[in-house]
Amino acid sequence: MGKRTILYDTHVAMGAKMVDFAGFDMPLHYGSQIEEHHQVRRHAGIFDVSHMVVVDVLGAGARDYLRYILANDVDKMAHRGSALYSCMLNEQGTVIDDLIVYFIDSQHYRIVLNAGSAQKDLQWMEQHVNHYALGLHRRDDLSILAVQGPETIALLTTLNDPFITDTIHTIARFQCADSDDLFIARTGYTGEDGFELIVSNKRVEALWQSVCAAGFKPCGLGARDTLRLEAGYNLYGQDMDESTSPLCSNLAWTIALQPAERLFIGKSALLAEKELGVTQQLVGLVLADKGILRSHQRVLLADGLEGITTSGSFAPTLGQSIAFARIPKGNYKECEVIIRDKAHKAHIVKPPFVPFNSSKNP
Amino acid sequence: MNTLPQELRYTTTHEWVRIENDTATIGITEHAQSLLGDLVFVDLPALKKGLAVGDDAAVVESVKAAADVYSPVDGEVIAVNTDLNDKPELINQEPYGAGWLFKVKLVGELPLSLLSAADYGAMLDEE
Numbered sequence: 001m002g003k004r005t006i007l008y009d010t011h012v013a014m015g016a017k018m019v020d021f022a023g024f025d026m027p028l029h030y031g032s033q034i035e036e037h038h039q040v041r042r043h044a045g046i047f048d049v050s051h052m053v054v055v056d057v058l059g060a061g062a063r064d065y066l067r068y069i070l071a072n073d074v075d076k077m078a079h080r081g082s083a084l085y086s087c088m089l090n091e092q093g094t095v096i097d098d099l100i101v102y103f104i105d106s107q108h109y110r111i112v113l114n115a116g117s118a119q120k121d122l123q124w125m126e127q128h129v130n131h132y133a134l135g136l137h138r139r140d141d142l143s144i145l146a147v148q149g150p151e152t153i154a155l156l157t158t159l160n161d162p163f164i165t166d167t168i169h170t171i172a173r174f175q176c177a178d179s180d181d182l183f184i185a186r187t188g189y190t191g192e193d194g195f196e197l198i199v200s201n202k203r204v205e206a207l208w209q210s211v212c213a214a215g216f217k218p219c220g221l222g223a224r225d226t227l228r229l230e231a232g233y234n235l236y237g238q239d240m241d242e243s244t245s246p247l248c249s250n251l252a253w254t255i256a257l258q259p260a261e262r263l264f265i266g267k268s269a270l271l272a273e274k275e276l277g278v279t280q281q282l283v284g285l286v287l288a289d290k291g292i293l294r295s296h297q298r299v300l301l302a303d304g305l306e307g308i309t310t311s312g313s314f315a316p317t318l319g320q321s322i323a324f325a326r327i328p329k330g331n332y333k334e335c336e337v338i339i340r341d342k343a344h345k346a347h348i349v350k351p352p353f354v355p356f357n358s359s360k361n362p
Numbered sequence: 363m364n365t366l367p368q369e370l371r372y373t374t375t376h377e378w379v380r381i382e383n384d385t386a387t388i389g390i391t392e393h394a395q396s397l398l399g400d401l402v403f404v405d406l407p408a409l410k411k412g413l414a415v416g417d418d419a420a421v422v423e424s425v426k427a428a429a430d431v432y433s434p435v436d437g438e439v440i441a442v443n444t445d446l447n448d449k450p451e452l453i454n455q456e457p458y459g460a461g462w463l464f465k466v467k468l469v470g471e472l473p474l475s476l477l478s479a480a481d482y483g484a485m486l487d488e489e
Binding site: 017028033291314316321 | 405421423425447
């Protein structure tokens with residue numbers, strides 16, 4: 001038996017098919033993964049992502065510490081109540097994990113880590129506290145819900161909760177706000193507008209039920225995966241890991257090399273890599289033929305060079321199959337992917353496959 | 363527990379077979395489609411392809427995974443369900459009906475490995 005989130009029994013009662021994910025028994029879907037995908041693109045869905053780990057970084061040294069252990073620069077967040085996506089790198093400049101960091105106040109940052117890497121992340125983070133004046137607090141008393149989709153704001157407003165209503169109408173994308181037992185951030189992993197709600201374990205069941213009653217449909221990790229792939233978001237462990245640099249993982253935009261005087265773990269390795277020339281890139285593939293792209297399929301290029309798919313699936317919004325692939329640097333437009341010993345034609349594109357908030361920007 | 367159609371024969375790899383004279387119609391079971399989830403692609407065998415018991419005959423792919431379908435019988439492919447090219451979800455909706463995969467003209471004896479509905483049901487109960 002795996003670990004369980006507070007909502008485990010609720011998921012089972014709602015008909016979820018449970019699967020193991022990073023040691024947790026999590027909902028894969030509640031009937032149809034594809035319907036849940038469309039629900040989020042067209043209306044609104046709710047995900048339990050409480051397997052992810054919240055860590056509060058508290059103390060006067062929090063800012064300096066985070067500017068040292070994260071590849072993105074928390075100083076990009078000019079105001080309290082902001083969020084930033086970053087990689088955490090090792091000295092070799094490869095990816096220990098990717099995460100979101102929230103700037104709550106000058107002595108309080110909050111980090112959300114992937115479930116599968118949280119333990120090694122925390123070890124790494126503890127190891128580098130050194131002289132920084134801070135404490136790391138793993139918040140196992142908190143749960144995380146993601147409410148996503150074009151109808152999110154309208155439906156959340158019907159809850160008539162003054163803090164929720166005020167916050168969702170006030171904060172912009174990548175901003176956050178918190179009250180006593182509810183933290184709201186306008187972030188997500190679906191390519192749709194929406195919020196992530198970090199809430200006390202005591203309140204999460206009531207919040208889940210009221211959000212479902214407001215019209216959000218429960219959605220599982222299956223739909224979450226196809227939504228993130230269409231949106232062009234990497235998945236840690238598949239699209240990048242400790243064997244890959246962010247520079248060949250479509251994540252160069254998250255590496256803050258300026259200001260030059262800021263030193264962060266992995267920076268010298270990345271500068272050396274740039275000096276030598278980055279040799280690979282992570283691109284999007286759209287399968288021209290029928291069939292389904294999966295991870296670890298061979299990618300053949302016209303000049304005889306090869307690459308490999310890192311994530312692949314059927315894209316319900318597009319009705320065709322898409323993938324990420326790591327291939328040599330170069331201006332390639334087409335490739336062939338080997339599926340069960342047969343070559344299939346695919347187009348090479350720059351993700352996202354489905355633009356952000358697509359139903360509102362047709 | 364779903365009730366299994368009594369007139370069909372089954373395999374340990376979750377195919378079903380409907381025998382009518384010298385023709386076998388083959389599909390995947392309710393249990394198999396439920397494990398796979400929403401089906402999105404089916405790779406069917408070529409017509410006239412000769413199949414022996416246990417051969418790779420088709421591939422069914424859901425959003426989650428690809429699964430091989432093995433031939434439960436010996437024979438030659440005489441028909442494939444082309445409706446599945448546009449509507450692979452028929453396998454989810456009617457695994458024992460409109461979601462059939464292919465038909466084989468039987469050669470020789472039926473293999474002893476085919477299970478009755480009762481035996482297949484008992485196997486599922488043990489899983």
